[in-house]
Structures are given as structure tokens and as C-alpha cells.
Amino acid sequence: MTVEATTRMSQEIAEQPDALRATFDVLLPRRGEIRERLAGRRHVLFAARGSSDNAAIYGRYLLETHAGIPAGLVSPSVATHYRSHLDLSDAVVVAVSQSGRTREIVETLAWARDCGAVTVAVSNDESSDLATSSDLALTTVAGTELAVPATKSYLTQVAAMTVLGTALGPDDTALDVALADVPGQVEAVLADADRLEPVVAQLADGLTVVTGRGLLMGTALEIALKLEETCARPVRGYSYADLRHGPISAVQEGVTAVLVGAADGPLHDAMIELADDLRTRGATTVAVGGSPELSEACDLATGPLAVTERLAPLVAVVPMQVVIERLARRLGLDPDEPAGLSKVTRTDVSTQEEA
Template sequence: MTTSRMRAEIGEQPAALRRTLDALLPRVPDLAALARGTRQVLFIARGSSDNAAVYGRYLAETRTGRLGTLAAPSVATAYRTRLDLSGVLAVAISQSGKTEEIVQTLDWAADCGASTVAVTNGAGSPLAESAQVALVTEAGDELAVPATKTYTTQLAALAVLALGLGADVPRDDLRRVPDEIADLIARAEESAALPEIVEGLAGVQGVVVSGRGLAFGTALELALKIKEACYLHAMGLSYADLLHGPIAVVDDRTPALLVAAGDGPTLAGTIALADRVRGARARAFAVGGGTGLAAASDAALPGPDLPEWVAPLGLIVPGQLLVERLARRLGVDPDVPRGLNKVTQTD
């Protein structure tokens, strides 16, 4: 079978991440200077970029001591409300840097007193030109509609942002990411779990995708990819929210796909959720979570050997491989899902 463009771009991620880290790590002093005096981070994004922003929010709050929030762009573009954003660092994230709503919202934030950062793969784009500091990722051209390398390089940029905000974490963790992802791609494709999970999802109409904390954005992104590339109903939830009621939808026709880093305070809860799912006679599939989550699940794809704060950069990759393989199994071209374009404009 001919290799899809999406699969080729998944394989380009190690090189894209090396280029991005080489370009952005020297910008840490610029970010530190811009962020001096700020107390809160406001993330502005849509789609996959919004899922990256969830990771950025957790990094800001768990590693830098700053409150992180997700913006509602309609406050700026539809309601045209003016807020006091002094002391706020506004971070707009857009793969292309051309989505007008995101550019307008960043301009609005600046006009309301915020300092501004752009994260984009579009050098010279309107978003990059609008920001005081532009973190331009080095993903290269991405031709498949589902974001893969542009998403992971956004996560890398947000990890660099956390360093600029004073996160007390080892930079060497970031430098290990590209090689770890190269190894992870090989391990995931050789895993017997990959075809097993593909077959387990090929016969259902829906799946619940769940993670928590720093892995929550990964769960949301994986659910989005399943919806847009495989046309399945996929519900992305924190496992805390899942246990508050939606757990009732998990049954023998609706499996759960659980994502977790190999360490961290949310791993035990993810393992407990896998036990509960299987106790309800539903299937539990896993991405990451080490041997503990694998033992509690019906089948598990390997996760990255990375500490929790950077694990999401690798954790999404087995999920991307799963989505690409599942789309082809369902007879869907993963490169051009129906109804979608590379750049989405919203009002």
C-alpha cells in the first residue's frame, strides 16, 4: 500500500523537532525579558493548536507558578469586549499564522495591555508580525490536512516558553525528545498492539479518549484526529470529568482509549480507570503509561521514555500512527479528510 503523506510527515517529526529546538532555545532570554512582571498566561488558539494550548496551560501552572487560561476569541471578535489585561502574557498559537480570528484576538489582547507571543510555523505570517516575540517553529511544509509535525513542534515551542517563564526543569529533557520519538515510531509500528487496537476500533462507531493533567491535551488531540481522519465519534475527556457521568457511555460497543505519561501524579488514576472500564466489560486500550497501564489494558502502545513535563511531545506520536492506520483500514484517505482545509477561517 502506498505510504500516505500523513505517515511520511509523522516520520519527519524527529528532524522537525531538532530544527525547532535549535531555533527556539536561544530565544529563552527574550521570553524571560518579555514575561518579566507578568503574572498570568492567556492562550489563544483553535483546533489542534487549542489542544497544544492545554499542554501549555498545564506547564504554566505546574512548572512556572503562573495562572494559565484559555481565551474565548469571540470575546474579542464578536462581543468586542475590552478587558484589563495588564500583567498578562498573551500567547497565540496557529500553525499557519493566517487565521484571522487568532490574529485579531492577539491584537485585541495587546490593545488591552497584554504582552504578546506568537507560536506559528508561518515565518512572516500576520500572526508572527503582530507579536512582540515570535516563536517560529521549523516543521517545514505540512501537506496532509491532519496536523502532525506542526502540532509536536508547537508543543516544543510551549516547552521553550515554560523555560522562559522560569520553569525549573532540565533542558536536557527537551534535547532528548527527537531521538526518543524516532525510537518510539519504530517501537510502535513493530508493536503487536497497533493492529490489535486498529481492529478493535474499526468495528465501533465511537470511542472515549481520556487522560489527565499534562496528558489531557494529548487525549483531546487524539480524539480530534480520530474524528477528523477516521470519521468516528470520539469524546476527549479528563478522566475526572469522565467519572462524573459520561463513564456510562463506555460499554461493549464503546471502548476507552487511555493516554498517560510513564510517571507523574495522574498515572495511578489512569490505571484505576482502565480497571474500571474492563470491569464494565468494555475494552480498554492504552497509549503510554508504562507497564502498569499496559497490564491494566487489553492492548497498549508504547509511550515515550521521557519525564512527564515533556512526555506529551512523544505521547501523541503512537496515537498519530494509530489514526493513520485506522483511517486506511476504514477506507478513508487520511491526507484529505472530507470537509477540511489546511487553514480554517472562523468569524
């Protein structure tokens, strides 16, 4: 049996299958428009902060691995503080903000346009400053999000990245059959949420590191961010490669290592090898997503996912959203309003911004 939703965060997690369906219904038919509007531009840059930045990391990987388009992340401070003038006449700049009112990101979009870029806005509000000032607005259909931690707004941003990545690929329908199954897979995760209780219990004590790589890197960073901001736990998010380059020496008994993986792809076997290594160092390992083999290689698992690596970020984060909401309540915290945080954030003391 599933636990009845008791917080706004849990309610919004439960709304994600419908939010995904609504977002895909609106954005997938626009892929032709996206291709036409962005034609001739050879590079894509993303501008975002926080959870939106983690969605953008997935967008970057999808464009490079699926569409064959060089992509990267632009530092908003280059626009808003250094005020550098770059030649972006061959670039598309995609600004991502769930509210569409983050001043730093709105200003970065205006800077990109002045530098010659074609601008795209991804937000959850078609009337926002970001959407109305862009050349092309991709508005998600998450509905109003009341809990401070982004769940459904984040996942629909990931959906928008999928639409963008497939629109610019050699065959925009190549992933459509698998894509149609994604909302149902999210529903299946939510319907069997009580199996996640051992993971909740494990994360209640000790130190935690989260690692992923490639298309799942943004998901790993999003999980680490949500654990920090919702559960007030110091958590480090690493790419697989960065963890191997030194920090792995600090992984020992008492540390929980969360490994975010896909069921297929070129990094599948490497994640299993990492799980084996971390267990020999004394860490308790938790598999998020991935294949049955990854689940078997770890001490605990959220359950394998039957979705291709290129779409895995649309599903893999969901079980950990559930875990994090339940962990916050287990720790006596309010997941809807984490201490010291709000929907209105400040990246500079002189500006007030919405995430």
C-alpha cells in the same frame, strides 16, 4: 519491519524527529529573551483553535505545574464578537496558529495588545500576519505541511510550549537532559510502528472515548480530534474527572476506551484505577504512553514511554498519529484530505481562515 510511507500524512509523521530537533535548536537559545520580554507579567492566556488549542492546553498545564504561573485559555469570540475590553496590563497573551493566518486569532492578538497585553505568536511561518504583528514571535521549524491533519505542525507547537514553560520556570535548564532524548524517543516509536496494528484493528469497530488528565489532557483531546476528522468516527474526548462525573455510565461492552497517561506524576495510579474500572464495565481498554503498569492494566497498549510527565506530550501523541493514519486507510478513507475538510477552515460564515 515498518510499513513504507504511502501518504503525505505518514511522511510528515516520519519527519517529526527532525522537526523537533530543528525547532528546539532555534527556540531553546531564546529562553533568556523570552524571560526578559515577559518579565513583570503575572498571568498567561492562550488563544487558539483546533489542534493549536490542544497544544495550548499543554502550555497552560506546564506553566502552572512547572513554572508556577497562573495560565488559562481566552475565548476568541470575546475579542472578535463581543468586543469586550479587558484589563490585560498584567498579562501575556500567546496566540497559536500553525499558519499564522487564522483571521480570528490574528484579530484576537490585536485585541489583546489594545487591552494592554504583551503578545506572543506561535506559528510555523515567520512572515505570517500573526508573527509579524506580535511583540515576540516563536516560529516553529516543521517545514511545509501538506496533509490536512496537523501532525508535525502540532508536535512542534507542543515543543514551543515546552520552551515557553521552561523559560519562565525557576530553572530553565531543569528538564534539558530529558528534553535532549525526546527526538530519539519519537524515532524509536516510529521505528517499531508495526506493533500498533492490533490497536488499529480494535479502533475499526464500535464507539471510542479518549481520556487523559493534567499535562496529558491536551494530548487526549488531540487524539480524539484526529480520530474524528481523519477517520470520520464520532469520538468523545474527556478529562479523567469529567468522565468520572457521569459519562462513564455509558461505557460498556462494545466501547473502546483510550487512556492517555504518563510514566510518573500524581495522576499515574488514578489512570490505572480508571483502566480497571472501565474493563469491569465491559470496555476494551487501550493504554497510550504511560508506564508498564498502565499497559498491563489495559487490553491493548501502544507501549510505555520512558519520559517524565512534563515532557510526555512530546512523545505520547506520536503512536496514535500512526494508528490514525493507518486506520483511515483501513476504512477506505484518504488521510491526507478528509472529506469536508481542508487547510482552509471557516469559524464564521463571513470569514475564511487557515488553521
